Amino acid sequence: MDTTAWQLWLIAAIVLGALEIKLSGFVTLWFAVGALMAALMAGAGLGFDGQLVVFTLVSSALFGASRTIFKHVFMRDAVRLKTGVEAMMGQEAVVTEALSDPHGGTVRINGELWMARSLSGPLPEGERVTVEQIEGLKLWVRRPSASHEVALPQPRPKKENAGWD
Template sequence: MDIHGWQLWILAAIIGGALEMALPGFVVLWFAVGALVAALAAAIGLGINVQLTIFMLVSVALFAGSRTIFKKAFMRNASNMKTGVEAMVGQEALVTEALVDGHGGTVRINGELWSARSLGGGVAPGELVIVEQVEGLKLWVRRPAASLEVLPKQKKEGR
């Protein structure tokens, strides 16, 4: 039994297609398509160097093109997802320990207790506040009806 180069490329394409179905990510498909194009090159009698070059060029071009096209088509309306501390800004928090002018208090947000300072005067326990800024491990908050204020400038000690 004589095995030809185009048959090996077809086998590589079949294996690539099977891997594409088994693995997430939509990546192996383009290498399978590159193997099919290389199989055509082998079938018409082109040398192994030309086949490998065609395989690499087609695979890389399809991979790069698909990433660009998919990102433009499917992610055009997507906004940057905020996570962690960055996601807290704008959320409501429940005051658990009174926020007194000049001294902090405690608020509960996402099930966690955080030190907080008020931007608009004292706030009693049980009131809802909005997180305006996160500074280290301290939240700057305001009452929902309060107007937005500028954070007080703090002098850095030791500098």
């Protein structure tokens, strides 16, 4: 039985455990446990090569499993946050430049102006639309469902005796 090997592994486990307390990465804990297991194997009389194998296998297994453990135990109810282009799908936008069939126009979404094409025919300025798909830097939009009616602009009454209308 090699008395110095298990002591060195135990010191390594203590140092790695102290680092885990000091650092915020939650990584060195698994190496501390691996060093503790290697210290037990050294105390049982396993050779240095075997100790290194135990340290490596235990540390690697715990490190790899920790992501799965934490994901399933602590993050089971977490909602995935959508960002960027993914967050625009299904969002409402406002037409800022009328969307005509051949050329499209511009819509405002999340405070930004985007080139857009209509999937539901020409759309006038000011109409609210829903983003259906994204192709490069162009949004494909559509009028919301039929339950949301859009009020058409009323024609202005003509002024009498204006002469310059």
